[in-house]
Amino acid sequence: MANRIARAGGALVLVSALALSACSTGAGTDGGTDAADACTPSDGPVTLSFTTWLPGMEDAAAIWNEQNPDIQVEVQTGPNGLGGTYNNFFNQIEAGNAPDLGQIEYDALPNFRVQDGVVNIASCEGVMDAQDEFIDWTWSQVTFGEEDSVYAIPQDTGPEALFYRADLFEAAGIDIPTTWDEYAEAAAQIREEGGYITNFSQSDINAFAGLVWQADGQWFENDGEAWDVTLDSPESLKVADYWQGLLDDDLVATLPAWTDEWNNGYNSGDVWSWVSAVWGANSITSGAPDTAGNWAVAPMPQWNEGDSAAGNWGGSSTAVLKGSEHPYEAAQFALWLNTDPEALASMNATANIYPATKTGGDLPAFSEGLDFFGGQNIYDVFAAAGAEVNPDFTWGPTMTQVYTDVADGFSGAISGSGTLTDALTIGQQKTIDAMKAAAIAVNE
Amino acid sequence: MSATKAPVKKHNGPRESLFSRSGAMLVMAICTFYFLIPIWWLFVAATKDRGDFTSSAPLWFADFNLVENIVNLANYRDGLFFQWMLNSILYAGAGAAVATLFATMMGYALAKYSFRGRETLFNVVLGGVLVPATALALPLFLVFSQVGATNTFWSVFLPSIVSPFGVYLARIYATSSVPDELVEAARIDGSGEVRTFFTVATRLMTPAMVTIFLFQFVTIWNNFFLPLIMLRDEKLFPVTLGLYIWNSQVNQIPEIRAYVIIGALLSIIPLIIAFLSLQRFWRSGLGTGALK
Numbered sequence: 001m002a003n004r005i006a007r008a009g010g011a012l013v014l015v016s017a018l019a020l021s022a023c024s025t026g027a028g029t030d031g032g033t034d035a036a037d038a039c040t041p042s043d044g045p046v047t048l049s050f051t052t053w054l055p056g057m058e059d060a061a062a063i064w065n066e067q068n069p070d071i072q073v074e075v076q077t078g079p080n081g082l083g084g085t086y087n088n089f090f091n092q093i094e095a096g097n098a099p100d101l102g103q104i105e106y107d108a109l110p111n112f113r114v115q116d117g118v119v120n121i122a123s124c125e126g127v128m129d130a131q132d133e134f135i136d137w138t139w140s141q142v143t144f145g146e147e148d149s150v151y152a153i154p155q156d157t158g159p160e161a162l163f164y165r166a167d168l169f170e171a172a173g174i175d176i177p178t179t180w181d182e183y184a185e186a187a188a189q190i191r192e193e194g195g196y197i198t199n200f201s202q203s204d205i206n207a208f209a210g211l212v213w214q215a216d217g218q219w220f221e222n223d224g225e226a227w228d229v230t231l232d233s234p235e236s237l238k239v240a241d242y243w244q245g246l247l248d249d250d251l252v253a254t255l256p257a258w259t260d261e262w263n264n265g266y267n268s269g270d271v272w273s274w275v276s277a278v279w280g281a282n283s284i285t286s287g288a289p290d291t292a293g294n295w296a297v298a299p300m301p302q303w304n305e306g307d308s309a310a311g312n313w314g315g316s317s318t319a320v321l322k323g324s325e326h327p328y329e330a331a332q333f334a335l336w337l338n339t340d341p342e343a344l345a346s347m348n349a350t351a352n353i354y355p356a357t358k359t360g361g362d363l364p365a366f367s368e369g370l371d372f373f374g375g376q377n378i379y380d381v382f383a384a385a386g387a388e389v390n391p392d393f394t395w396g397p398t399m400t401q402v403y404t405d406v407a408d409g410f411s412g413a414i415s416g417s418g419t420l421t422d423a424l425t426i427g428q429q430k431t432i433d434a435m436k437a438a439a440i441a442v443n444e
Numbered sequence: 445m446s447a448t449k450a451p452v453k454k455h456n457g458p459r460e461s462l463f464s465r466s467g468a469m470l471v472m473a474i475c476t477f478y479f480l481i482p483i484w485w486l487f488v489a490a491t492k493d494r495g496d497f498t499s500s501a502p503l504w505f506a507d508f509n510l511v512e513n514i515v516n517l518a519n520y521r522d523g524l525f526f527q528w529m530l531n532s533i534l535y536a537g538a539g540a541a542v543a544t545l546f547a548t549m550m551g552y553a554l555a556k557y558s559f560r561g562r563e564t565l566f567n568v569v570l571g572g573v574l575v576p577a578t579a580l581a582l583p584l585f586l587v588f589s590q591v592g593a594t595n596t597f598w599s600v601f602l603p604s605i606v607s608p609f610g611v612y613l614a615r616i617y618a619t620s621s622v623p624d625e626l627v628e629a630a631r632i633d634g635s636g637e638v639r640t641f642f643t644v645a646t647r648l649m650t651p652a653m654v655t656i657f658l659f660q661f662v663t664i665w666n667n668f669f670l671p672l673i674m675l676r677d678e679k680l681f682p683v684t685l686g687l688y689i690w691n692s693q694v695n696q697i698p699e700i701r702a703y704v705i706i707g708a709l710l711s712i713i714p715l716i717i718a719f720l721s722l723q724r725f726w727r728s729g730l731g732t733g734a735l736k
Contacts, residue, residue: 078672091585091586
């Protein structure tokens with residue numbers, strides 16, 4: 001069965017690639033409507049469809065449906081975005097039967113923007129006013145810095161921090177690293193103890209992007225006319241060099257991420273720390289049950305001593321998809337879903353989401369210490385990190401391709417052919433080629 | 445030669461040497477081992493609770509929690525998983541039954557009636573064997589969108605009831621196993637063509653029909669891409685799509701991993717039952733088809 005799923009996944013990727021290129025060429029170039037689309041209430045009761053892969057969204061929708069008899073929301077589901085839902089959205093938009101609302105991750109939103117798949121809801125009542133409720137960087141993710149434009153409502157975020165084995169660090173007499181230099185020194189000490197300080201994932205390119213994000217790097221920029229691709233920016237290469245150094249000295253493990261092997265690395269105490277997003281707490285709690293009580297969370301190590309920069313890994317938004325006949329009502333629901341404390345608490349309970357609102361960290365669920373982390377209230381650390389995420393980081397319109405190409409290079413680097421830096425340089429060229437092939441304006 | 449249930453004939457030819465026989469056995473044993481290991485792993489993993497799953501040996505049992513895991517699965521989201529199993533059984537069972545009927549009728553017609561364009565028609569159908577179902581999913585989605593029938597039971601069921609390979613198999617089998625004389629005799633006795641097909645031909649073609657049914661059942665059961673594209677309402681999902689979706693949520697909701705594993709184990713049970721109960725037909729059917 002697992003095998004069958006894997007194979008189906010393989011076929012899916014192939015077909016996705018075909019569908020993606022077909023869509024891109026069909027939809028033309030960057031641009032779309034400049035002014036916000038008109039947004040007026042519909043007459044009479046409406047039913048909205050909402051496709052999301054968060055489990056238990058029905059619960060949040062039920063609260064809304066109770067309070068809004070004239071705007072009923074029907075929840076539909078699918079696999080996670082890259083697992084098929086994004087392709088479904090594009091197919092449905094093409095066929096004219098897309099759901100009114102869809103979940104879209106920040107790194108996929110530019111693709112939908114470029115292909116004109118999402119509605120600009122800036123003129124819908126209350127949308128522009130909601131800006132102050134959201135953490136600054138999430139708002140720039142959904143507006144792309146354009147005037148009078150809002151393409152989605154931020155839903156959740158993944159601010160990053162350092163998960164570490166407090167007991168092991170203490171027993172070995174190693175201080176918790178606050179800079180990346182200290183982190184590398186600690187890595188060497190831990191290697192002498194027989195462990196690895198962390199695991200470097202060859203497949204989670206968006207996690208690597210989070211590290212570049214923290215280093216104030218950029219992978220993409222859009223000046224309104226064309227894209228700049230900067231996978232090989234100095235900051236990006238600095239981060240790559242740093243990790244290549246750790247790889248060369250065998251100071252980090254290279255277990256394939258999200259496998260049993262990887263879980264076991266943490267569960268057995270071979271791997272001592274993990275720079276990850278707030279939702280990583282769930283992964284570590286379920287993946288390493290034997291280590292309960294021994295973990296703690298500290299801010300990410302810094303490039304410059306005394307800084308407090310943080311990266312971000314993951315996060316979604318709720319967008320109104322092209323073709324919706326009720327953008328006004330859809331926007332109202334999206335706003336409510338992602339700001340109302342009751343809705344946020346419901347989504348946190350069923351899907352572990354960490355809200356994108358400034359006050360989201362005040363939910364009761366985030367106010368208690370967790371036994372797994374020795375009673376520490378880890379969410380304080382993540383709330384502080386969320387406020388330090390660089391608001392200017394921009395995702396490109398072809399992230400699926402970027403992830404695939406860079407992951408190819410990274411796995412090569414880990415098996416000894418080429419380096420992480422090479423992977424980024426090659427990825428840079430492949431990305432430019434892919435964007436040109438999709439008729440997206442790009443500066444070279 | 446036209447016996448419908450030919451007993452397996454004893455092989456009386458010269459025997460192979462001991463060496464080549466044990467060599468063949470060894471190769472087969474290795475293959476069997478290789479194919480069964482993942483299923484064994486799945487079974488063992490399904491009996492473990494979450495802690496043991498990561499910490500204990502992957503190919504041997506820790507505490508036996510199979511029943512508990514099944515109960516947890518049944519309670520998760522109000523037994524959604526069993527709704528998926530039912531859906532799959534309905535899509536695959538009913539779809540394969542209708543597909544078998546259609547394929548047998550067409551195969552019989554192609555074998556027993558000569559009419560203009562017969563070979564052209566047959567070749568067109570044969571061409572259908574070459575087109576992978578995955579390639580048809582997107583066009584089908586656009587067609588169903590035109591009539592507003594996506595995200596319905598029919599959007600997955602209707603495309604499943606055609607089986608070009610089944611037509612091919614049925615034609616070959618009907619040619620050899622339904623004698624023209626018998627059809628002629630039925631006509632002389634006053635039986636209509638439809639009645640002849642259902643009372644005479646289907647009896648003779650049973651092994652082929654079972655084979656077509658099994659093939660199509662497995663094809664529909666494993667068809668993943670079409671439901672992925674067509675369906676958005678989780679109450680309509682077949683079990684393959686449902687498990688895939690859960691599996692894609694594992695990073696964020698790690699508890700789901702246990703449900704995916706136990707669900708994967710349960711989802712192969714109907715296939716095993718179908719194979720075991722129809723196996724002897726499967727073998728004789730395939731063998732006959734291959735010889736002709």
